[in-house]
Amino acid sequence: MSPTAFRSRVLRPFTSLPAVMIAAGGFLACNEDDGSTSFDLADPSGTWEHVAGELPLLSESLPAGVDLRYLVLAPDRTGGLHAQMIGTGGGPWCQDLIYSRTVDSGLVLQVYDDGGHVQRKMLVGFDREADTLRLGDGRGHAAIFAARDAVPAELDCFRLSVLSRRELGNYPASGTGLAYDGALLIYTREDPETILDRIDPETGIAGTPLNLPFPFTLVQATEDATSLWTVCRCSPAVAVRRDADGSELDRIDTQTFANPINIRSLAHDETGNVLWLHGLDATGPSRLLRVDSDAEPDVLIRSVNLDLYLEAMTWNGDALWAVDSTSGRQAVLEIDPVQAQVVRTYRSPDPDLSLRAIGAVGNRLFLLARDRSSSAVFLLEIAP
Numbered sequence: 001m002s003p004t005a006f007r008s009r010v011l012r013p014f015t016s017l018p019a020v021m022i023a024a025g026g027f028l029a030c031n032e033d034d035g036s037t038s039f040d041l042a043d044p045s046g047t048w049e050h051v052a053g054e055l056p057l058l059s060e061s062l063p064a065g066v067d068l069r070y071l072v073l074a075p076d077r078t079g080g081l082h083a084q085m086i087g088t089g090g091g092p093w094c095q096d097l098i099y100s101r102t103v104d105s106g107l108v109l110q111v112y113d114d115g116g117h118v119q120r121k122m123l124v125g126f127d128r129e130a131d132t133l134r135l136g137d138g139r140g141h142a143a144i145f146a147a148r149d150a151v152p153a154e155l156d157c158f159r160l161s162v163l164s165r166r167e168l169g170n171y172p173a174s175g176t177g178l179a180y181d182g183a184l185l186i187y188t189r190e191d192p193e194t195i196l197d198r199i200d201p202e203t204g205i206a207g208t209p210l211n212l213p214f215p216f217t218l219v220q221a222t223e224d225a226t227s228l229w230t231v232c233r234c235s236p237a238v239a240v241r242r243d244a245d246g247s248e249l250d251r252i253d254t255q256t257f258a259n260p261i262n263i264r265s266l267a268h269d270e271t272g273n274v275l276w277l278h279g280l281d282a283t284g285p286s287r288l289l290r291v292d293s294d295a296e297p298d299v300l301i302r303s304v305n306l307d308l309y310l311e312a313m314t315w316n317g318d319a320l321w322a323v324d325s326t327s328g329r330q331a332v333l334e335i336d337p338v339q340a341q342v343v344r345t346y347r348s349p350d351p352d353l354s355l356r357a358i359g360a361v362g363n364r365l366f367l368l369a370r371d372r373s374s375s376a377v378f379l380l381e382i383a384p
Contacts, residue, residue, distance in 0.1 A: 006251070015359070016089055042105070042126075042127070042128045043128070043135060043345060044073050044099075044107060044126050044128055045073045045074060045075045046072075046073060046133070046147050047070065047147070047148050047149065047150055047151060048070065048071045048072070048073070048133050048145030048146065048147060048148065049069065049073050049097075049146050049147075049148045050068050050069055050070065050071065050143060050144075050145055050146060051142040051144050051145060051146045052143070053122065053134075053141070053142045053143040053144045054141060054143060055076060055135055055136070055137060055141050055142065055143035055384070056137070056141055057120075057122040057124060057137050057141075058071075058081070058109075058122070058124075058135070058143065058312070059098055059119070060242050061081065061095065061111045061119060061120045061122075062081065062083050062093065062095075063093075063326070063327035064085070065085060065086055065088065065307075065325060066083045066085050066086070066093045067083055067084050068081060068082075068083045068084055068143075069083055069084050069087050069155050070082035070083075070151045070155060070325060071133075071145055071149070072151065073099060077098055077099055077100060078096070078097070078098050079096075079097050079098070079099060080094055080095060080096050080097055081093075081094065081095045081097060081111065082094055082151050082155050082156065082157075083155075084155060084239065085307075085308075087305075087307075087344070088285065088305060088306065088307035088308065088338045089304070089305060089306045089307075089339075089340060089341035089342060090306065090307060090308050090324075090326070090341075091154070091333070091342030091343070091345050092154065092155045092156060092342075092345050093157075093158055093329070093340070093345075094156070094157035094345070094347065095112060095113070095114075095338050096111075096112045097109055097110055097111045097112060098110050098112075098180075102123070105125055105126060105127065106123055106124065106125050106126070107123070107124050107125075107126050107135070107330075108121070108122070108123050109121070109122050109123075109124065113328060113329070113330045114328070114330040114331070114347070114348055114351060115330070115351050115352075115372065116351035116352070118293065122135055122137075124136060125137075125138065126321050131147035132144065132145070132146060132147070133146075133147070134143040137368075142324075148249070148348075154171060155171035155347045155349050157331070157346065158262075158344060158345070158346050158384070159346065159347055159349070160332060160346045160347070160348075160380070160382045160384060161349070161382065161383040161384065162350075162380050162382055163350045163380075163381040163382065163383055164204075164379075164380070164381040165378055165379075165380050166203070166204030166378065166379045166380075167204070167376055167377065167378055168197070168199060168204065168206070168377040168378065168379055169197075169377075170189045170190070170195075170197050170377065171189065171190035171191070171357050171370065171375070171377055172187050172188065172189070172190060172357060172368055172370070172377060173187075173188040173189060173190045173191075173193045173217075173218060174190070174356075175188075175218045175231070175233065175264075176188035176219060176278075176312070176356070176357055176368075177218070177219060177221060177265060177266070177267075177313070177314070177357050177358075177359070177360055178219050178312060178314065178357040178359030178367075178368045179219050179220065179221050179222045179228060179229075179360050180201075180222060180225075180359055180360060181182055181198075181222050181225050181226075182222075182225035183200075183202050184198040184199055184201070184207045184230070185198070185199045185200075185359050185366060185379070186198050186199075186210070186219050186222070187199075187219060187357060187368055188217055188218050188219050189209070193217045193218070194211055194212055194213065194214060194217055195209050195210070195211055196209055196210040196211075196212060196219055197209050198210065201361050201364070201366060201379070201381070204379055210244055211246075212228075212230070212242065212246045213246045214232075215232040215234050215235070216230040216231065216232040216235075216238075216240040216242065217230060218230055218231045218232060218233075219240070220265065220266045220267070220312070220313075221266055221267050221268040221314070221315075222268065223268050223270065223282070225268070226243065226244075227241050227242060227243050227244075227249055228241065228243075228244075229241050229268060229275070230242055231263050231266070236260070236262035236263055236279070237253060237254045237255045237260050237261065237262055237263065237381040238251060238252065238253050238254070238255075238263070239263055239266055239275075239277065240252075241293075248261060250293060252275065252277070252291060252293055252298055254277065254279075254289065256298070256302070257289070257300045258300075258303070259281050259283070259284075259287060259303055260281070260282070261277065261278070261279035261280060261281050261286070261287050261289065262279045262280045262282070263277050263278070263279040263311045264278055264279040264280065264286075264309070264310055264311070265277075265278050265279070265311065265312045265313040265322065266278065266313060266321055267313040267314050267315040267335075268315060269315045270358055271317070273292065273294060274290055274291070274301070274337075275290075275291045275292075275293040276289070276290060276291075276313060276315070276320060276337075277289040277291060278306065278308075278310045278313060278322075284304075284305075284325040285305045285306075285307035285367075286306060286307045286308060286309070286310075287303055287304065287305055287306065288303070288305075288306040288335075288340050289303050290302040290303075290304070290305050290337075290340075302340070303382070304340040306335075306340055306341070306342075308322075308324050308326045308333075308342075309324065309325050309326045309327075310322040310323065310324055310333075311323040311324070311325050311355065311356060311357065312356070312357035312358050312368075313335075313358070314358050314359050314360045314365075315360060316362070316363050316364075316365060317359035317360070317362065317363055318363070319334050319335060319336065319337060319343070320334075320335040320337055321333065321334055321335070321358050321360065321365060322335060322358065323355045323356065323357060323367070325355070329345075330348035330351075330353075330354065330355050331343075331345050331346060331347060331348065332346040332348070332355070332358065332367070332382070332384075333345055333346070334384065344384070346384060349367075349380065349382060350369075352371055352373065353369040353370065353371060353372065353374055353378065353380075354369060354370045354371075354372055355367055355368075355369050356368045356369060356370055364381060365381070365382050365383075365384070366379055366380065366381050366382070367379070367380040367382055
Protein backbone atom coordinates (compact mmCIF):
# COMPACT_ATOMS: atom_id res chain seq x y z
CA MET A 1 0.00 0.00 0.00
CA SER A 2 1.46 3.35 -0.98
CA PRO A 3 1.91 6.08 1.68
CA THR A 4 -0.86 8.07 -0.05
CA ALA A 5 -3.22 5.10 0.10
CA PHE A 6 -2.37 4.54 3.75
CA ARG A 7 -3.10 8.16 4.63
CA SER A 8 -6.44 8.13 2.81
CA ARG A 9 -7.40 4.91 4.58
CA VAL A 10 -6.52 5.75 8.16
CA LEU A 11 -6.51 9.53 8.58
CA ARG A 12 -9.84 9.77 10.28
CA PRO A 13 -10.92 11.08 13.70
CA PHE A 14 -9.73 9.11 16.70
CA THR A 15 -12.38 7.30 18.68
CA SER A 16 -12.40 7.67 22.43
CA LEU A 17 -9.54 6.15 24.40
CA PRO A 18 -10.07 3.79 27.32
CA ALA A 19 -10.03 5.61 30.65
CA VAL A 20 -6.94 3.75 31.78
CA MET A 21 -5.00 5.25 28.87
CA ILE A 22 -6.30 8.74 29.49
CA ALA A 23 -4.66 8.54 32.90
CA ALA A 24 -1.27 8.08 31.26
CA GLY A 25 -0.11 11.42 32.66
CA GLY A 26 3.60 10.79 33.21
CA PHE A 27 5.33 13.97 32.28
CA LEU A 28 2.27 15.39 30.50
CA ALA A 29 2.56 19.08 31.30
CA CYS A 30 -0.71 20.99 31.64
CA ASN A 31 -0.74 24.73 30.93
CA GLU A 32 -2.14 26.30 34.09
CA ASP A 33 -1.07 29.91 33.54
CA ASP A 34 -4.54 31.34 32.95
CA GLY A 35 -6.85 28.36 32.79
CA SER A 36 -6.53 28.14 29.02
CA THR A 37 -4.75 25.41 27.06
CA SER A 38 -2.22 25.72 24.27
CA PHE A 39 0.10 23.43 22.31
CA ASP A 40 3.67 23.01 23.40
CA LEU A 41 5.71 24.06 20.36
CA ALA A 42 7.96 21.00 20.63
CA ASP A 43 7.65 18.89 17.48
CA PRO A 44 7.90 15.10 17.93
CA SER A 45 8.24 14.34 14.20
CA GLY A 46 11.38 12.60 12.97
CA THR A 47 13.07 9.23 12.64
CA TRP A 48 13.93 7.95 16.11
CA GLU A 49 16.12 5.02 17.14
CA HIS A 50 15.21 3.30 20.40
CA VAL A 51 18.35 3.57 22.55
CA ALA A 52 17.22 3.01 26.16
CA GLY A 53 14.32 2.26 28.45
CA GLU A 54 11.13 0.30 27.92
CA LEU A 55 7.59 1.42 27.19
CA PRO A 56 5.15 -1.51 27.52
CA LEU A 57 2.41 0.34 25.63
CA LEU A 58 4.63 0.27 22.54
CA SER A 59 6.35 -3.08 22.98
CA GLU A 60 3.00 -4.83 23.55
CA SER A 61 1.96 -3.69 20.07
CA LEU A 62 4.55 -6.15 18.73
CA PRO A 63 4.53 -9.96 18.86
CA ALA A 64 6.73 -11.90 21.28
CA GLY A 65 10.30 -12.13 20.05
CA VAL A 66 10.09 -8.85 18.14
CA ASP A 67 12.16 -5.95 19.47
CA LEU A 68 11.31 -2.30 18.75
CA ARG A 69 14.20 -0.54 17.02
CA TYR A 70 12.84 2.62 15.34
CA LEU A 71 9.85 4.92 15.68
CA VAL A 72 8.98 7.09 12.66
CA LEU A 73 6.73 10.12 13.14
CA ALA A 74 6.25 11.93 9.84
CA PRO A 75 5.23 15.62 9.70
CA ASP A 76 1.89 14.62 8.11
CA ARG A 77 1.02 12.64 11.28
CA THR A 78 1.58 9.21 9.72
CA GLY A 79 4.44 6.97 10.75
CA GLY A 80 5.44 3.48 11.72
CA LEU A 81 7.07 1.07 14.11
CA HIS A 82 10.20 -0.64 12.80
CA ALA A 83 11.21 -3.69 14.80
CA GLN A 84 13.54 -6.67 14.47
CA MET A 85 12.73 -10.34 14.84
CA ILE A 86 15.28 -11.58 17.36
CA GLY A 87 17.25 -14.76 16.72
CA THR A 88 15.05 -16.15 13.93
CA GLY A 89 16.62 -14.97 10.69
CA GLY A 90 13.23 -13.39 10.07
CA GLY A 91 14.37 -9.81 9.42
CA PRO A 92 12.37 -6.64 10.11
CA TRP A 93 8.82 -6.20 11.35
CA CYS A 94 6.95 -3.04 10.36
CA GLN A 95 3.58 -1.59 11.35
CA ASP A 96 1.88 1.64 10.28
CA LEU A 97 0.55 4.23 12.68
CA ILE A 98 -0.97 7.67 12.81
CA TYR A 99 -0.56 10.10 15.67
CA SER A 100 -1.91 13.38 17.00
CA ARG A 101 -0.83 15.91 19.58
CA THR A 102 -2.75 16.72 22.75
CA VAL A 103 -2.75 20.13 24.42
CA ASP A 104 -0.62 18.89 27.32
CA SER A 105 2.53 17.44 25.69
CA GLY A 106 0.89 14.14 24.93
CA LEU A 107 0.82 11.91 21.87
CA VAL A 108 -2.06 9.70 20.81
CA LEU A 109 -0.62 6.79 18.80
CA GLN A 110 -2.88 4.53 16.77
CA VAL A 111 -1.13 1.38 15.46
CA TYR A 112 -2.52 -0.63 12.54
CA ASP A 113 -2.22 -4.25 11.50
CA ASP A 114 -1.53 -5.36 7.92
CA GLY A 115 -5.24 -5.46 7.18
CA GLY A 116 -5.53 -1.72 7.85
CA HIS A 117 -7.40 -2.26 11.13
CA VAL A 118 -6.64 -0.54 14.42
CA GLN A 119 -4.56 -2.93 16.49
CA ARG A 120 -3.75 -0.71 19.45
CA LYS A 121 -4.39 2.83 20.60
CA MET A 122 -2.42 4.55 23.32
CA LEU A 123 -1.76 7.88 25.01
CA VAL A 124 1.82 8.71 26.02
CA GLY A 125 3.58 11.78 27.26
CA PHE A 126 6.53 13.09 25.30
CA ASP A 127 9.44 15.42 25.80
CA ARG A 128 11.86 16.47 23.08
CA GLU A 129 15.22 18.07 23.68
CA ALA A 130 17.35 18.64 20.58
CA ASP A 131 18.03 15.17 19.15
CA THR A 132 16.40 13.16 21.94
CA LEU A 133 12.78 12.08 22.28
CA ARG A 134 11.45 10.63 25.55
CA LEU A 135 8.10 8.85 25.78
CA GLY A 136 6.48 7.93 29.10
CA ASP A 137 3.27 6.29 30.29
CA GLY A 138 2.81 7.93 33.70
CA ARG A 139 3.48 4.66 35.51
CA GLY A 140 7.24 4.90 35.73
CA HIS A 141 7.99 3.50 32.28
CA ALA A 142 9.88 5.57 29.74
CA ALA A 143 11.66 4.91 26.44
CA ILE A 144 14.45 7.08 25.06
CA PHE A 145 14.95 7.64 21.32
CA ALA A 146 17.78 9.33 19.41
CA ALA A 147 17.27 11.22 16.15
CA ARG A 148 18.54 9.53 13.00
CA ASP A 149 18.51 10.46 9.31
CA ALA A 150 16.66 7.34 8.20
CA VAL A 151 15.70 3.78 9.13
CA PRO A 152 18.50 1.41 8.04
CA ALA A 153 17.59 -0.65 4.97
CA GLU A 154 17.90 -3.91 6.90
CA LEU A 155 15.15 -2.75 9.29
CA ASP A 156 12.85 -1.27 6.67
CA CYS A 157 9.90 -2.91 4.93
CA PHE A 158 9.48 -2.11 1.27
CA ARG A 159 6.49 -1.74 -1.02
CA LEU A 160 5.53 -4.01 -3.90
CA SER A 161 4.35 -2.71 -7.26
CA VAL A 162 1.40 -4.52 -8.82
CA LEU A 163 1.98 -4.95 -12.56
CA SER A 164 -1.29 -6.77 -13.27
CA ARG A 165 -4.35 -7.93 -11.36
CA ARG A 166 -6.68 -10.59 -12.74
CA GLU A 167 -9.72 -12.09 -11.06
CA LEU A 168 -9.91 -15.89 -10.98
CA GLY A 169 -12.93 -18.15 -10.88
CA ASN A 170 -12.16 -20.56 -8.04
CA TYR A 171 -11.05 -20.19 -4.43
CA PRO A 172 -7.64 -21.62 -3.48
CA ALA A 173 -7.45 -24.33 -0.83
CA SER A 174 -5.82 -23.48 2.46
CA GLY A 175 -2.23 -24.70 2.27
CA THR A 176 -1.86 -24.66 -1.51
CA GLY A 177 1.18 -23.20 -3.23
CA LEU A 178 1.40 -21.66 -6.71
CA ALA A 179 3.47 -23.87 -9.02
CA TYR A 180 4.52 -23.36 -12.66
CA ASP A 181 4.73 -26.16 -15.19
CA GLY A 182 6.49 -24.20 -17.94
CA ALA A 183 3.25 -22.93 -19.43
CA LEU A 184 0.62 -22.43 -16.72
CA LEU A 185 0.45 -21.60 -13.02
CA ILE A 186 -1.19 -24.28 -10.87
CA TYR A 187 -2.96 -24.18 -7.50
CA THR A 188 -5.29 -26.49 -5.60
CA ARG A 189 -8.95 -25.53 -5.60
CA GLU A 190 -10.73 -25.12 -2.25
CA ASP A 191 -13.67 -27.33 -3.16
CA PRO A 192 -12.99 -30.02 -4.08
CA GLU A 193 -9.31 -30.27 -3.16
CA THR A 194 -8.84 -32.96 -5.78
CA ILE A 195 -9.00 -30.34 -8.56
CA LEU A 196 -5.89 -28.36 -9.57
CA ASP A 197 -6.68 -25.16 -11.46
CA ARG A 198 -4.25 -24.10 -14.21
CA ILE A 199 -3.97 -20.40 -15.10
CA ASP A 200 -2.25 -18.61 -17.97
CA PRO A 201 0.02 -16.06 -16.23
CA GLU A 202 -0.22 -13.67 -19.19
CA THR A 203 -4.01 -13.50 -19.44
CA GLY A 204 -5.46 -15.07 -16.28
CA ILE A 205 -7.50 -17.42 -18.48
CA ALA A 206 -8.08 -20.86 -16.99
CA GLY A 207 -6.66 -23.91 -18.71
CA THR A 208 -7.86 -27.49 -18.42
CA PRO A 209 -7.73 -28.45 -14.73
CA LEU A 210 -5.99 -31.53 -13.38
CA ASN A 211 -7.74 -34.08 -11.19
CA LEU A 212 -5.63 -35.79 -8.51
CA PRO A 213 -6.88 -38.58 -6.23
CA PHE A 214 -6.59 -38.14 -2.48
CA PRO A 215 -4.35 -37.79 -0.56
CA PHE A 216 -1.53 -35.33 -1.29
CA THR A 217 -3.44 -32.88 -3.47
CA LEU A 218 -2.05 -29.58 -2.11
CA VAL A 219 0.31 -28.64 -4.92
CA GLN A 220 3.46 -26.74 -3.92
CA ALA A 221 6.01 -26.90 -6.74
CA THR A 222 6.91 -28.64 -9.99
CA GLU A 223 9.97 -30.65 -10.99
CA ASP A 224 11.07 -31.01 -14.61
CA ALA A 225 7.83 -29.17 -15.48
CA THR A 226 6.20 -32.62 -15.65
CA SER A 227 5.60 -33.61 -12.02
CA LEU A 228 4.12 -31.97 -8.95
CA TRP A 229 5.43 -31.77 -5.39
CA THR A 230 2.42 -32.04 -3.10
CA VAL A 231 1.65 -32.14 0.62
CA CYS A 232 -1.28 -33.36 2.67
CA ARG A 233 -2.66 -32.31 6.05
CA CYS A 234 -3.14 -36.01 6.75
CA SER A 235 0.61 -36.67 6.93
CA PRO A 236 2.33 -33.31 7.50
CA ALA A 237 5.91 -34.60 7.76
CA VAL A 238 5.76 -35.99 4.21
CA ALA A 239 5.90 -34.48 0.71
CA VAL A 240 5.13 -36.55 -2.39
CA ARG A 241 6.09 -35.97 -6.03
CA ARG A 242 3.31 -37.10 -8.40
CA ASP A 243 2.75 -37.08 -12.14
CA ALA A 244 -0.31 -35.52 -13.77
CA ASP A 245 -2.20 -38.80 -13.38
CA GLY A 246 -1.55 -38.89 -9.64
CA SER A 247 1.03 -41.69 -9.64
CA GLU A 248 3.68 -41.34 -6.94
CA LEU A 249 7.20 -40.75 -8.28
CA ASP A 250 9.12 -39.80 -5.15
CA ARG A 251 8.58 -39.20 -1.44
CA ILE A 252 10.30 -37.15 1.26
CA ASP A 253 9.65 -38.11 4.87
CA THR A 254 11.29 -35.62 7.22
CA GLN A 255 10.91 -38.08 10.09
CA THR A 256 13.99 -39.80 8.68
CA PHE A 257 15.98 -36.65 9.52
CA ALA A 258 17.34 -35.61 12.93
CA ASN A 259 14.86 -32.72 13.19
CA PRO A 260 11.63 -33.63 11.40
CA ILE A 261 9.17 -30.87 10.53
CA ASN A 262 5.50 -30.57 9.71
CA ILE A 263 5.81 -29.23 6.18
CA ARG A 264 3.93 -26.00 5.60
CA SER A 265 5.55 -24.92 2.31
CA LEU A 266 8.18 -26.08 -0.15
CA ALA A 267 10.01 -24.94 -3.28
CA HIS A 268 12.16 -26.65 -5.88
CA ASP A 269 15.32 -25.34 -7.53
CA GLU A 270 15.60 -27.21 -10.82
CA THR A 271 19.06 -25.93 -11.71
CA GLY A 272 20.61 -26.56 -8.31
CA ASN A 273 18.69 -29.80 -7.81
CA VAL A 274 17.51 -28.67 -4.36
CA LEU A 275 14.22 -29.17 -2.58
CA TRP A 276 13.48 -26.58 0.11
CA LEU A 277 11.07 -27.53 2.91
CA HIS A 278 9.79 -25.23 5.66
CA GLY A 279 7.62 -25.99 8.66
CA LEU A 280 7.29 -26.39 12.39
CA ASP A 281 9.78 -28.50 14.32
CA ALA A 282 7.75 -30.11 17.11
CA THR A 283 10.67 -29.67 19.53
CA GLY A 284 11.47 -26.05 18.74
CA PRO A 285 11.13 -23.23 16.21
CA SER A 286 10.16 -23.56 12.56
CA ARG A 287 13.01 -24.73 10.34
CA LEU A 288 14.12 -24.50 6.73
CA LEU A 289 15.51 -27.72 5.27
CA ARG A 290 17.65 -28.03 2.16
CA VAL A 291 17.31 -31.55 0.75
CA ASP A 292 18.77 -33.54 -2.13
CA SER A 293 15.61 -35.40 -3.07
CA ASP A 294 17.15 -37.20 -6.05
CA ALA A 295 19.46 -39.17 -3.78
CA GLU A 296 18.22 -42.46 -2.38
CA PRO A 297 17.86 -42.33 0.52
CA ASP A 298 17.19 -38.58 0.62
CA VAL A 299 20.04 -36.43 1.91
CA LEU A 300 19.48 -33.55 4.32
CA ILE A 301 22.06 -30.97 3.23
CA ARG A 302 21.24 -28.31 5.79
CA SER A 303 18.70 -27.50 8.49
CA VAL A 304 18.46 -23.99 9.99
CA ASN A 305 16.07 -22.07 12.24
CA LEU A 306 13.74 -19.76 10.35
CA ASP A 307 11.01 -19.25 12.91
CA LEU A 308 8.27 -17.88 10.67
CA TYR A 309 4.86 -19.07 9.51
CA LEU A 310 5.37 -19.29 5.75
CA GLU A 311 2.15 -19.87 3.82
CA ALA A 312 3.99 -20.73 0.59
CA MET A 313 7.42 -20.54 -1.05
CA THR A 314 8.84 -20.40 -4.57
CA TRP A 315 12.25 -20.27 -6.24
CA ASN A 316 12.82 -17.65 -8.96
CA GLY A 317 16.34 -18.61 -9.97
CA ASP A 318 18.12 -16.29 -7.53
CA ALA A 319 16.39 -16.52 -4.18
CA LEU A 320 13.59 -18.10 -2.23
CA TRP A 321 10.44 -16.01 -2.00
CA ALA A 322 7.70 -16.62 0.53
CA VAL A 323 4.35 -15.37 1.79
CA ASP A 324 4.61 -14.87 5.55
CA SER A 325 1.66 -14.68 7.95
CA THR A 326 3.59 -14.88 11.25
CA SER A 327 1.38 -13.43 14.02
CA GLY A 328 -1.18 -12.44 11.41
CA ARG A 329 1.02 -10.18 9.32
CA GLN A 330 0.87 -10.15 5.51
CA ALA A 331 4.32 -9.89 3.99
CA VAL A 332 6.37 -11.14 1.07
CA LEU A 333 9.90 -12.20 1.97
CA GLU A 334 13.08 -12.57 -0.05
CA ILE A 335 15.24 -15.25 1.57
CA ASP A 336 18.96 -15.72 0.98
CA PRO A 337 19.39 -19.40 -0.01
CA VAL A 338 22.94 -19.55 1.39
CA GLN A 339 22.40 -17.93 4.79
CA ALA A 340 18.73 -18.99 4.95
CA GLN A 341 17.85 -15.57 6.32
CA VAL A 342 15.39 -12.92 5.22
CA VAL A 343 17.21 -10.22 3.27
CA ARG A 344 14.19 -8.07 2.38
CA THR A 345 10.64 -7.75 3.65
CA TYR A 346 7.85 -6.34 1.50
CA ARG A 347 4.49 -5.14 2.72
CA SER A 348 1.29 -6.47 1.20
CA PRO A 349 0.38 -4.37 -1.84
CA ASP A 350 -3.25 -4.18 -0.70
CA PRO A 351 -4.50 -4.43 2.91
CA ASP A 352 -7.87 -5.73 1.69
CA LEU A 353 -6.22 -8.87 0.31
CA SER A 354 -5.24 -12.01 2.19
CA LEU A 355 -2.08 -13.37 0.55
CA ARG A 356 -2.31 -17.12 0.02
CA ALA A 357 0.55 -18.25 -2.23
CA ILE A 358 3.47 -17.09 -4.36
CA GLY A 359 4.82 -18.48 -7.61
CA ALA A 360 7.58 -17.70 -10.10
CA VAL A 361 7.60 -17.68 -13.89
CA GLY A 362 11.30 -17.34 -14.56
CA ASN A 363 12.27 -14.22 -12.62
CA ARG A 364 8.69 -12.90 -12.58
CA LEU A 365 6.69 -13.21 -9.37
CA PHE A 366 2.97 -13.82 -8.93
CA LEU A 367 0.74 -13.74 -5.85
CA LEU A 368 -2.47 -15.65 -5.28
CA ALA A 369 -4.71 -13.53 -3.04
CA ARG A 370 -8.26 -13.47 -1.72
CA ASP A 371 -10.27 -10.34 -0.97
CA ARG A 372 -11.16 -10.20 2.73
CA SER A 373 -14.63 -8.75 2.22
CA SER A 374 -15.91 -10.05 -1.12
CA SER A 375 -13.88 -13.31 -1.15
CA ALA A 376 -12.95 -12.67 -4.78
CA VAL A 377 -9.69 -14.35 -5.83
CA PHE A 378 -6.96 -12.53 -7.74
CA LEU A 379 -3.72 -13.35 -9.48
CA LEU A 380 -1.28 -10.45 -9.07
CA GLU A 381 1.99 -10.02 -10.89
CA ILE A 382 4.28 -8.08 -8.57
CA ALA A 383 7.60 -6.29 -8.91
CA PRO A 384 9.79 -5.87 -5.79
